[in-house]
Amino acid sequence: MNIKDLQYYKKLYQEKRYTKVANFFHVSQPAITAAIQRLEKELGTQLIIRDQSHHEIRFTESGRQFERHATQMLKELDIARKEIQALKMEKVSIGLPPIIGNYYFPAISSMLAKENLLQNMNVYEDGSQSLFHKLLTGKMDMALLGAIHPIEDEHVTSHLLARKKFKIIVSPQHSLATRKSVAFQELKDEPFIQLSDHFIHPLAFEGLSKKTRTHPPVIYRTNDIQIIKGMVVIAENVGISFFTEIAVPEYAPVIALSLADPGQPEFLISLAYRSNHILTPLQQKLVDVLTKQEQRINGS
Numbered sequence: 001m002n003i004k005d006l007q008y009y010k011k012l013y014q015e016k017r018y019t020k021v022a023n024f025f026h027v028s029q030p031a032i033t034a035a036i037q038r039l040e041k042e043l044g045t046q047l048i049i050r051d052q053s054h055h056e057i058r059f060t061e062s063g064r065q066f067e068r069h070a071t072q073m074l075k076e077l078d079i080a081r082k083e084i085q086a087l088k089m090e091k092v093s094i095g096l097p098p099i100i101g102n103y104y105f106p107a108i109s110s111m112l113a114k115e116n117l118l119q120n121m122n123v124y125e126d127g128s129q130s131l132f133h134k135l136l137t138g139k140m141d142m143a144l145l146g147a148i149h150p151i152e153d154e155h156v157t158s159h160l161l162a163r164k165k166f167k168i169i170v171s172p173q174h175s176l177a178t179r180k181s182v183a184f185q186e187l188k189d190e191p192f193i194q195l196s197d198h199f200i201h202p203l204a205f206e207g208l209s210k211k212t213r214t215h216p217p218v219i220y221r222t223n224d225i226q227i228i229k230g231m232v233v234i235a236e237n238v239g240i241s242f243f244t245e246i247a248v249p250e251y252a253p254v255i256a257l258s259l260a261d262p263g264q265p266e267f268l269i270s271l272a273y274r275s276n277h278i279l280t281p282l283q284q285k286l287v288d289v290l291t292k293q294e295q296r297i298n299g300s
Helices: 003-015 018-025 029-043 061-089 098-114 128-136 201-212 225-234 281-290 292-298
Strands: 048-051 056-059 092-096 121-125 142-147 156-170 192-195 218-222 241-244 255-259 266-274
Touching: 003 018, 003 029, 003 061, 018 029, 029 061, 056 061, 092 098, 092 128, 092 281, 098 121, 098 142, 098 225, 098 281, 128 142, 128 156, 128 266, 142 281, 156 201, 156 225, 156 281, 192 201, 192 225, 192 241, 201 241, 218 225, 225 241, 266 281, 281 292
Parallel strands: 092 121, 092 142, 192 218
Antiparallel strands: 048 056, 142 266, 156 241, 156 255, 156 266
16 A cells, blocks of 8 residues: 555545645646545545535545544554654653653663663653653653553553652741641642643642642642742742642752642652554663662562
8 A cells, every 4th residue: 555645545535625635745636536546446445426516525434434544554654754763863762741850850860871871862841741642643752751640541551660749838937837747628728829731730739629628729820840939938928839749859948848638649750652662672771770660669
């Protein structure tokens, strides 16, 4: 089956006009017609009904079904090309969400450097949801993803690397600053400065709110963790915040309080890659090195 024929067919399914497809690919209209005829002959079925009087085309049931398969075949071909190109480059492309990239990755970078892996990595930073989509479409080999639930997707293999707690962040001058922990219900009237929906923190916050039936006001959202820390510390009367503990190192100028609530959400850090992806020796080595942490989590 000719790849170009599949590309022509997919575009024709979208445009419903031979002339538009021909112009898009810079070929003649008869070339598009011939491609469709080749596909119909090879499949032994009619894919398109041509209405010459109205200059329109309609797709048969077989035609609609074949479009889904053609789309999947072209997608897999694109992924294969990217994987083969990555093999030639001898690099591992890996995605990192901002918090994991800024606070978790530096802690493991010395281990990666010692194993001669760091210099063979191309790192891309984006939100976990965006990275997950890019992973599925073959735009990167692996990703370290943050989530509040274990990754369960038949197209993805994942290894849990770390479990981290969420903390309540207050100014050293706040009335709660002398406490070690706090129940979420105690915060019902506290104004929160939150990370935006680009992060998973709002999902954890919402889950905790529903579970405890406590809905504190969120007065401001931002993508910048440092802005939040600055607002909490410098303008202590503005509000408090809600971070995973890895984003609050011990030397930070804020106070991190544990949540006393049972069954509270966790910040899960996982290494993920496509299930149908055949790991190169370099990629396998990276998996082996990173999953040593998973073994420590499970006590094995």
